[in-house]
Amino acid sequence: xxxxxxxxxxxxxxxxxxxxxxxxxxxxxxxxxxxxxxxxxxxxxxxxxxxxxxxxxxxxxxxxxxxxxxxxxxxxxxxxxxxxxxxxxxxxxxxxxxxxxxxxxxxxxxxxxxxxxxxxxxxxxxxxxxxxxxxxxxxxxxxxxxxxxxxxxxxxxxxxxxxxxxxxxxxxxxxxxxxxxxxxxxxxxxxxxxxxxxxxxxxxxxxxxxxxxxxxxxxxxxxxxxxxxxxxxxxxxxxxxxxxxxxxxxxxxxxxxxxxxxxxxxxxxxxxxxxxxxxxxxxxxxxxxxxxx
Amino acid sequence: xxxxxxxxxxxxxxxxxxxxxxxxxxxxxxxxxxxxxxxxxxxxxxxxxxxxxxxxxxxxxxxxxxxxxxxxxxxxxxxxxxxxxxxxxxxxxxxxxxxxxxxxxxxxxxxxxxxxxxxxxxxxxxxxxxxxxxxxxxxxxxxxxxxxxxxxxxxxxxxxxxxxxxxxxxxxxxxxxxxxxxxxxxxxxxxxxxxxxxxxxxxxxxxxxxxxxxxxxxxxxxxxxxxxxxxxxxxxxxxxxxxxxxxxxxxxxxxxxxxxxxxxxxxxxxxxxxxxxxxxxxxxxxxxxxxxx
DNA sequence: CTCCATTATTCGTAAAGTCGAATAGTGATG
DNA sequence: CATCACTATTCGACTTTACGAATAATGGAG
Numbered sequence: 188x189x190x191x192x193x194x195x196x197x198x199x200x201x202x203x204x205x206x207x208x209x210x211x212x213x214x215x216x217x218x219x220x221x222x223x224x225x226x227x228x229x230x231x232x233x234x235x236x237x238x239x240x241x242x243x244x245x246x247x248x249x250x251x252x253x254x255x256x257x258x259x260x261x262x263x264x265x266x267x268x269x270x271x272x273x274x275x276x277x278x279x280x281x282x283x284x285x286x287x288x289x290x291x292x293x294x295x296x297x298x299x300x301x302x303x304x305x306x307x308x309x310x311x312x313x314x315x316x317x318x319x320x321x322x323x324x325x326x327x328x329x330x331x332x333x334x335x336x337x338x339x340x341x342x343x344x345x346x347x348x349x350x351x352x353x354x355x356x357x358x359x360x361x362x363x364x365x366x367x368x369x370x371x372x373x374x375x376x377x378x379x380x381x382x383x384x385x386x387x388x389x390x391x392x393x394x395x396x397x398x399x400x401x402x403x404x405x406x407x408x409x410x411x412x413x414x415x416x417x418x419x420x421x422x423x424x425x426x427x428x429x430x431x432x433x434x435x436x437x438x439x440x441x442x443x444x445x446x447x448x449x450x451x452x453x454x455x456x457x458x459x460x461x462x463x464x465x466x467x468x469x470x471x472x473x474x475x476x477x478x479x480x
Numbered sequence: 481x482x483x484x485x486x487x488x489x490x491x492x493x494x495x496x497x498x499x500x501x502x503x504x505x506x507x508x509x510x511x512x513x514x515x516x517x518x519x520x521x522x523x524x525x526x527x528x529x530x531x532x533x534x535x536x537x538x539x540x541x542x543x544x545x546x547x548x549x550x551x552x553x554x555x556x557x558x559x560x561x562x563x564x565x566x567x568x569x570x571x572x573x574x575x576x577x578x579x580x581x582x583x584x585x586x587x588x589x590x591x592x593x594x595x596x597x598x599x600x601x602x603x604x605x606x607x608x609x610x611x612x613x614x615x616x617x618x619x620x621x622x623x624x625x626x627x628x629x630x631x632x633x634x635x636x637x638x639x640x641x642x643x644x645x646x647x648x649x650x651x652x653x654x655x656x657x658x659x660x661x662x663x664x665x666x667x668x669x670x671x672x673x674x675x676x677x678x679x680x681x682x683x684x685x686x687x688x689x690x691x692x693x694x695x696x697x698x699x700x701x702x703x704x705x706x707x708x709x710x711x712x713x714x715x716x717x718x719x720x721x722x723x724x725x726x727x728x729x730x731x732x733x734x735x736x737x738x739x740x741x742x743x744x745x746x747x748x749x750x751x752x753x754x755x756x757x758x759x760x761x762x763x764x765x766x767x768x769x770x771x772x773x
Numbered sequence: 774c775t776c777c778a779t780t781a782t783t784c785g786t787a788a789a790g791t792c793g794a795a796t797a798g799t800g801a802t803g
Numbered sequence: 804c805a806t807c808a809c810t811a812t813t814c815g816a817c818t819t820t821a822c823g824a825a826t827a828a829t830g831g832a833g
Contacts, residue, residue, distance in 0.1 A: 200812095212791080234799045235799050242557060253549055256545070260542040260546060504782085505822070505823075506820090508781060
């Protein structure tokens with residue numbers, strides 16, 4: 188049943204089988220067996236596309252409810268350590284900084300839990316992608332439509348404005364937002380063209396300031412690298428800058444006029460029952476961000 | 481889960497395993513595995529008694545609901561011929577007369593159905609006995625407490641009053657209920673002592689008439705046998721008398737003053753979802769009584 | 774108190790299910 | 804129009820599960 192539901196959701200035997208870590212053949216055989224038992228064709232399938240029949244659609248809905256109820260009773264009585272495979276998709280840099288160091292302890296605490304972690308930063312369709320939980324930077328609403336998923340804000344990362352010492356030597360350090368007109372920044376490209384403006388807090392309000400850029404990049408990694416090379420001002424979460432501030436490779440500027448802090452969210456499907464696996468992961472991951480921002 | 485529920489209901493691994501046609505060992509292993517997975521002890525068991533723990537009791541209730549929902553979806557989509565084992569308990573004579581002749585055709589129509597038929601006439605506790613459906617004579621309420629079971633009246637058997645020709649030769653045939661005082665009957669013993677009186681319809685109302693008996697028996701078979709020997713008047717369903725009326729071994733008396741007809745009921749547990757098996761059996765059995773009474 | 778019938782459990786064997794590679798079919802592409 | 808990449812399916816090898824007889828434990832009867 189769980190397999191059948193996954194097949195309907197992903198419109199594919201192969202992807203569904205991969206989600207559940209099963210061989211393709213098992214998916215085929217299971218569906219054949221299910222259809223034989225019910226005496227009804229549930230999936231209209233060619234080698235190219237899998238589409239549920241009317242019966243299949245209706246059966247899928249009832250499956251969802253049944254599986255949900257089942258998971259609920261399992262969770263209600265399960266005092267045992269969670270087991271099985273958990274799939275999470277995380278923003279890479281964030282995970283490397285906050286999650287990875289504690290992962291060995293987490294996995295040791297739940298020895299029967301297997302973790303499959305992928306990296307990404309777009310807002311994925313959780314059920315369509317077969318992911319239990321995602322860790323994302325930014326406000327969920329602005330990352331895309333977050334229909335049907337629950338969110339938990341685990342941290343608000345303070346951002347800072349920085350420049351390399353080499354840049355400051357040449358252009359000086361801005362002391363007020365007004366000074367920015369005489370400065371350069373490392374551009375971070377926007378999908379709609381151009382680049383994201385700098386953000387500054389002035390009299391308690393955040394204002395966007397467009398500053399000319401000699402270079403525009405499209406990844407946070409590159410932006411930092413360009414900043415370190417002295418190509419302009421950059422804005423980034425404090426935790427990413429910290430090591431470079433400590434060794435003097437970057438200096439903070441406009442400390443009294445910080446950009447808007449970036450929230451960090453954990454997201455998971457709200458409509459389906461939360462498995463014990465996902466629950467312990469969410470609690471643990473949230474704890475890793477405790478006291479940050 | 482189904483096995484666990486059965487074990488709780490029957491308070492025994494052995495009986496539950498027998499109900500589901502499984503070896504005892506499978507029951508043991510399944511419960512051990514279930515408890516291991518949940519990490520909770522569900523059944524407090526010695527070799528002599530099996531009692532659910534508090535957790536087990538709660539889990540059992542949720543199991544019931546889940547299994548019920550599951551059966552409901554299975555039935556809703558199952559266009560295939562029903563399969564598996566069906567257990568029915570029937571009143572013997574009734575079954576032999578009305579059901580048995582059609583059984584081969586029924587089993588042929590559902591080749592994947594296995595039938596286990598037992599004979600009895602007390603009102604069994606369906607879930608405790610592990611029976612899917614019972615066929616009974618009489619009104620359910622008077623057979624005992626019929627809590628939680630659905631009933632379907634499939635026939636109302638007309639009863640008649642009879643005597644053997646030898647009896648009529650000696651005592652004459654009663655023409656009115658008033659004549660009964662000079663007659664004898666074959667007694668059918670009541671649990672509370674004595675024997676059931678004769679019943680006669682007079683002016684549209686049924687009246688009970690106590691008639692002296694030289695012999696009191698405790699089974700319908702014996703009652704008929706004694707009647708055939710001319711030991712007194714007997715009252716019985718018309719279908720049982722028919723062959724003897726045809727060959728002249730019995731003659732009907734007081735035809736205008738018949739006893740109350742006896743209803744025939746099919747009973748099944750109302751609280752749990754009706755399986756496809758049970759459903760087709762009920763429909764078929766009911767049809768076998770079509771036009772009778 | 775002992776024995777006995779009955780029960781849950783264990784263990785070696787057999788069948789079923791699961792798996793991975795090879796096969797056949799389909800829709801887009803050059 | 805042929806090719807290609809991808810898909811669902813099939814089949815043989817294998818692991819897991821279910822089975823049946825033997826074992827240990829328990830509560831009542833003599």
